[in-house]
Amino acid sequence: MTAVPCPPRFAGTGEVTMDLSVVVPLFNEEESVALLVEKVLAAVRPLGLSHELVIVDDGSTDGTAAVLAPLVREIPELVLVRLRRNYGQTAAMAAGFDASCGKVIVTLDGDLQNDPADIPLLLERLNEGYDLVSGWRHQRQDHALVRLLPSRIANRLIARVTGVRLHDYGCSLKAYRREVVEDLNLYGELHRFLPALAFIEGARISEVIVNHHARRYGTSKYGLDRTFRVLMDLLTVWFMKRFLTRPMHVFGFGGLAAIGFGLLVSLWLLGEKLVLGANIGDRPLLLVALISVLAGVQLFCFGLLAELQMRTYHESQGRPIYRVRETLRGRGAVTGVVG
Structure with missing residues (x-):
């Protein structure tokens, strides 16, 4: 099944018109983007769900846009969102959320290190009653000193501060129910704290072990320079968790x-x-x-x-300070209410 037109949610007329949206923010990935589109569609088409693939080009300066232009004309499920400049992964992910139409939203990186074949695993766990499922790169294929060690330290620190016990906060491969995404306002480097922000809103969270591949093309866009920004955002999340409605x-x-x-x-x-x-x-x-x-x-x-x-x-x-999961009424009637 293929995608159908969906008005942008940020215009105030958005509609949930399909089952699944796969959102991929990327920057300067001209060598990998065509293969990425192929792999994602190969993973979601057999599921029998109405779906779309939302690619967010975060101001790429290489040939990424030139590679994507003909693909958009050829592939009906493909949606391309091009940002005016490079805003960063958090803003690109927010743009993808705003442009998506699915009841369930799956995110992953555009460098082919996440495996699109793991998407059905996340959806299966989500269907067990969870609101957010995060991938756990149990066997990471990254540089030990620059990526693995800082990541392990950060994961333990974030889990301790936020109270959400996940092994891998930095894994972009995640599945969300739409109502969870709509409750979140993203800025700074908060994309990595989405499970903690969702937990504040009352979401049920789980994780599954997923594959992780070594980078095949280009170079990593991340380094030790973002550590300070992550720490500042961690303090923000901690304050929001403890004192958001009672400063x-x-x-x-x-x-x-x-x-x-x-x-x-x-x-x-x-x-x-x-x-x-x-x-x-x-x-x-x-x-x-x-x-x-x-x-x-x-x-x-x-x-x-x-x-x-x-x-x-x-x-x-008009945001209430609570979220209602469901309301039970007489004679067993169940009404789902999103507060």
């Missing part, structure tokens, strides 16, 4: 603690001045007390502003 709990508590500490020190110094007649004007402890009180007031006010900002965020978008 006052962290800033307000810190502010009150600082104010309390500053007042206690001030009372101590005041006692020394009144009882012992000590000179406290040139003591560093007085400066510490003043700074603590001022910092505490600032933190408390910052928490108050953050609370107002979060209310503006939710109310302006």
Whole structure:
């Protein structure tokens, strides 16, 4: 079965018109993209599902667009989204999500290291009742020092911070139910934290072991330089998981603690001045007390502003602070509701 036209969701008139969308963001992959399209279609056509293959060209500067142009004319399932410049994998993935029409969305890299033949495995696990299934590259074919070691450290750190125990956060081969994707707003380097963001929204998550191949063409677009950005986004995800709807709990508590500490020190110094007649004007402890009180007031006010900002965020978008999986009514009626 082939794809049918689908209006873009970001235009506000999007429709879910097919069973499966495969989204592939890529950058400068002219040597591999034709084989990639062939392998993906060979994997999904036998499934008997209505499907599409959404290729997002993230501002490639090589001949990727020239290779894809004739393929789009020849292959009815193929959808090409060309970005004006290179925005990065997160933005490219978001563009692919917005252009897709499937009830289920599968993502994978465009360098042929992910194996499209594993897509049925992800769909099978998804049909067991999960909302997101992530691939686990159990036998990675990457450089040990530059890719494997940083990845293992990052996976353990991310799992510990987010509470979502996955072996391989960096694997792009994942399957999502559409309602999960529609709840997510992506920016920065957050594409690798999609399972954690989905978990915040109440998604049920699993993983399956998938194949991983050595890169056949071109060079990797990733390196150690993105470590800092990943760490910053990890802190963002941690804060969202803990305090997204209650920022006052962290800033307000810190502010009150600082104010309390500053007042206690001030009372101590005041006692020394009144009882012992000590000179406290040139003591560093007085400066510490003043700074603590001022910092505490600032933190408390910052928490108050953050609370107002979060209310503006939710109310302006009409986003509830909860997600409903299903509603059970009398006589066994079941109504699926996405909050």
